[in-house]
Amino acid sequence: VLGTVHGDLHDIGKNIFRSMAEAAGFEVHDIGIDQPPSAFVDKVKEVNPDIVGMSGVLTLALESMKNTVDALKEAGIRDRVKIIIGGNPVTKEACVQIGADAFTTNAAEGVKICQRWVKNYD
Secondary structure, three states: OEEEEOOOOOOHHHHHHHHHHHHOOOOOOEOOOOEOHHHHHHHHHHHOOOEEEEEOOOOOHHHHHHHHHHHHHHOOOHHHOEEEEEOOOOOHHHHHHHOOOEEEOOHHHHHHHHHHHHHHHO
């Protein structure tokens, strides 16, 4: 499941990541831009993915990413998925604060991280 978090309308990075992930064989459910935490929760419940990707370019996206991780926890489904966050404002510190499993500012590196996760599931 992939989407740009609430308050952020940017989709170029998300779309590049989606295209690269699909080319690598991932089935991607792109929920679009400016998505509230509930949209991520609902889609995770619907499709039961291995990975949730959240994108954001604006600094305010970091708070939305944390709210989304918190919503996944509240729904009791956080532990079923790996979470990767991507975009210009993400850092290791932000990743820890948000509660994500990984972060990237590079779409190709993000796909490699996801490939390692899926490989480890086998």
